[in-house]
Amino acid sequence: MDRTDHARLPKLAETCTNGAEVLALSVTRFIAAGYMTGDVACWDAGHACAEEILGPAEGPRLVAAMASIMRALRAEREAPWQFMPATCRCVTRDEVSLIHAFGLARRGEHDALTVACATLAGRPTAPRLAAAFVIAAEMLDTLKRLLDCADPPRPAEPSTLH
Secondary structure (H helix, E strand, O other): OOHHHOOOOOEHHHHOOOHHHHHHHHHHHHHHHHHHHOOHHHHHHHHHHHHHHHHHHHHHHHHHHHHHHHHHHHHHOOOOOOOOOOOOOEOOHHHHHHHHHHHHHHOOOHHHHHHHHHHHHOOOOOHHHHHHHHHHHHHHHHHHHHHHOOOOOOOOOOOOOO
16 A cells, blocks of 8 residues: 555544534543553543543543443454544544444434444444444433533542541
């Protein structure tokens, strides 16, 4: 392969429609990195990222939803899932497909989601992945409402009382 075989990778701003999708993708990248390296620090970083923005109640729920998608991808996908580092502004084609599937799930387009998940998995069906997207989409809708607020929730200040 030479340099002319590579198309320009899209940017986050071109792919994600809102802050909830950007946060979800970042957390998913941390989880994927944890699986790739076997280092729990990646998962801790994903939790820290989510909790910094959403607080201690909603942050872990987002991480759980994204972990569900990653576990489904690992179980049903035939090829490795390609991803960028959590803070990268570019997205891979696999990540574009992930965000597209989120959109389908959020709009309730279940037939199209079923096809998109099968394509993303590289197999005739991917029911576990489709189910994970439906659950994560509900979480993303909740997050979008939280992030759209003028004063989104923040983690509590540490207490000096012990």
